[in-house]
Amino acid sequence: MDTDIAPLRQLLYVSSSNPRGAQIDVAKVVEQSRHNNALDGVTGLLWSDNTRFLQVLEGTAESVGTTFARIKQDPRHHAIVVLHDRPIEKRQFGSWTMAQRRPGDNADAFDEQMRRALENASESVRGNFLGLIAARG
Numbered sequence: 291m292d293t294d295i296a297p298l299r300q301l302l303y304v305s306s307s308n309p310r311g312a313q314i315d316v317a318k319v320v321e322q323s324r325h326n327n328a329l330d331g332v333t334g335l336l337w338s339d340n341t342r343f344l345q346v347l348e349g350t351a352e353s354v355g356t357t358f359a360r361i362k363q364d365p366r367h368h369a370i371v372v373l374h375d376r377p378i379e380k381r382q383f384g385s386w387t388m389a390q391r392r393p394g395d396n397a398d399a400f401d402e403q404m405r406r407a408l409e410n411a412s413e414s415v416r417g418n419f420l421g422l423i424a425a426r427g
């Protein structure tokens with residue numbers, strides 16, 4: 291994705307799985323996202339512990355806008371709060387990555403994986419992700 295010409299946008303939000311909905315199937319979300327984002331040229335990172343989500347989306351202003359408009363309407367989560375939405379000069383995430391921590395996963399290995407994924411991210415993005423991970427129960 292080094293060939294972007296249009297101005298890029300980066301949006302970061304948090305949300306919670308909808309307590310009124312059925313248990314969220316994160317694998318399904320990942321499958322949909324991987325497919326759509328590849329087509330739309332959207333990159334970023336989605337973190338989930340099955341209850342909360344933190345996602346960064348980056349791409350052209352238009353592709354991030356249409357993707358986030360769909361995500362906002364998704365009844366599987368709610369309480370969506372945009373932490374930042376700003377123009378960026380280049381992508382901080384070259385691909386689309388999902389980090390999901392499942393019960394029983396090795397916490398240190400997971401944290402290490404996240405740190406690696408965040409290597410090129412700005413301070414504020416990294417701070418938000420690492421802060422949320424540190425707050426895990």
Ligand SMILES: Cc1cc2nc3c(=O)[nH]c(=O)nc-3n(C[C@H](O)[C@H](O)[C@H](O)COP(=O)(O)O)c2cc1C
Nearest residue numbers: 319322323326327343345357360361362364366367
């Ligand atoms: C936490 C969360 C994150 C999501 N992230 C994405 C995403 O990055 N890209 C995407 O296309 N859909 C994402 N979705 C799914 C969209 O809300 C929507 O269901 C999907 O884009 C519809 O795709 P379809 O028309 O191909 O079925 C996400 C949903 C949730 C609950």
